[in-house]
Amino acid sequence: MALIDIAELARRSGVPASTLRFYEEKGLIESLGRRGLRRTFDADAVERLSLIALGRSAGFSLDEIADMLGDGGAPDIDRAILLTKAEEIDRTIHRLGALRDGLRHAAACPAPSHAQCPTFRRLMTIAAERTRKAKGKG
Amino acid sequence: MALIDIAELARRSGVPASTLRFYEEKGLIESLGRRGLRRTFDADAVERLSLIALGRSAGFSLDEIADMLGDGGAPDIDRAILLTKAEEIDRTIHRLGALRDGLRHAAACPAPSHAQCPTFRRLMTIAAERTRKAKGKG
DNA sequence: TTGCCACTTCAAGTCCACTTGAGGTCAAGA
DNA sequence: TCTTGACCTCAAGTGGACTTGAAGTGGCAA
Numbered sequence: 001m002a003l004i005d006i007a008e009l010a011r012r013s014g015v016p017a018s019t020l021r022f023y024e025e026k027g028l029i030e031s032l033g034r035r036g037l038r039r040t041f042d043a044d045a046v047e048r049l050s051l052i053a054l055g056r057s058a059g060f061s062l063d064e065i066a067d068m069l070g071d072g073g074a075p076d077i078d079r080a081i082l083l084t085k086a087e088e089i090d091r092t093i094h095r096l097g098a099l100r101d102g103l104r105h106a107a108a109c110p111a112p113s114h115a116q117c118p119t120f121r122r123l124m125t126i127a128a129e130r131t132r133k134a135k136g137k138g
Numbered sequence: 139m140a141l142i143d144i145a146e147l148a149r150r151s152g153v154p155a156s157t158l159r160f161y162e163e164k165g166l167i168e169s170l171g172r173r174g175l176r177r178t179f180d181a182d183a184v185e186r187l188s189l190i191a192l193g194r195s196a197g198f199s200l201d202e203i204a205d206m207l208g209d210g211g212a213p214d215i216d217r218a219i220l221l222t223k224a225e226e227i228d229r230t231i232h233r234l235g236a237l238r239d240g241l242r243h244a245a246a247c248p249a250p251s252h253a254q255c256p257t258f259r260r261l262m263t264i265a266a267e268r269t270r271k272a273k274g275k276g
Numbered sequence: 277t278t279g280c281c282a283c284t285t286c287a288a289g290t291c292c293a294c295t296t297g298a299g300g301t302c303a304a305g306a
Numbered sequence: 307t308c309t310t311g312a313c314c315t316c317a318a319g320t321g322g323a324c325t326t327g328a329a330g331t332g333g334c335a336a
Contacts, residue, residue: 007282017283018325026323036332037284044253050266054233059195062323068241082245089238093231099196100227107220124188145312155313156295164293174302175314200293 002043003032009041013049028052028066058092098126140181141170147179151187165204166190196223229267236264 010017023029024039029048031039048069055065068085102123111117148155161167162177167186169177186207193203240261244252252258 005283016325019323021284022324034284037330038282038332039284047262047266051237051262054230054237054265056323057197057230058234058237079245082241086238086241086245089234089241093234093238095195096227096231096234099192100224100231102192103196103220103224103227107217107224121185124185124192143313154295157293159314160294172314175300176302176312177314194293 003040004043004045005035006031006039006041009043009045009049012043012046015049015053023049023052023062026062026066027071028062028069030071058089058096060088095126098123141178142181142183143173144169144177144179147181147183147187150181150184153187161187161190161200164200166200166207196227233265233267236261240265 004012006017006020009015010020013020015023020029021039024031029041029045029052031041033040051069052062052065055068056062060068064085067081102120105117105120105123109117109120142150144155144158147153148158151158153161158167159177162169167179167183167190169179171178189207190200190203193206194200198206240258243255243258243261247255247258249255
């Protein structure tokens, strides 16, 4: 198990040290200890950070990502939560698919008004679906 | 050209009136006039709001969307940018698929450590594939 | 032993996208 | 005429995700 310090993790992951500290505070990543003052991390944290970035780019909040990834490496958390997240991701995938197709259509179609195009409108409607819009509590 | 007031637009679009005012201030939508105090909008504004939602879910900022949508109702976006964005979304979809499958696997697999599970590892590796992510300027 | 300096903590600041609150106004109905 | 109520303006507040700043600390080279 390779140990790396925060600077090295920042370098490898591209995530600023300040963000790594912030993520640790939020419980998204975990440092294994200190060497002097400095946090040390498992080199695998790089992978976890990629997952976090992925979740972010999919529109999940840090709290949601924390739920999905679980504490440490063992997701013994309620399997129902995992399945719920999987469902949400599935809907996101669907929405993103429509979005991607909509963008491609907009790029390809020379028509002055996409708003009139049934294909584009249908895709837009799917893409704009308000999936997990509830902010307060689910 | 059907005119509707802000309450009606809010109802049809699902976007709160406060947000509609905010969007108007930002130049994202335009009201055609007033009836008394009340803003009136073209009913087509609903479409435009869908486009705005579309852009938001694609990760564009409101300022970027304002630039893209211009004054008309149809997107006036650099096609190359659209295609690039579509590609990016496509990769995200691919990775999200792996993440979703990974979560489902984690929910189903009784193994004590998913980190050791080849299936899980393979999925997470796909999910964690990094996309070069520049922030700030596009 | 000293000095450097990247790290540390903690609080406050920033940016974005809204939302809320206070006080005001218009059109219509009692 | 007066009241009502949904809208109005403008300013300040909120929440998420970080970032920055000030002051402190420990390992390492000289």
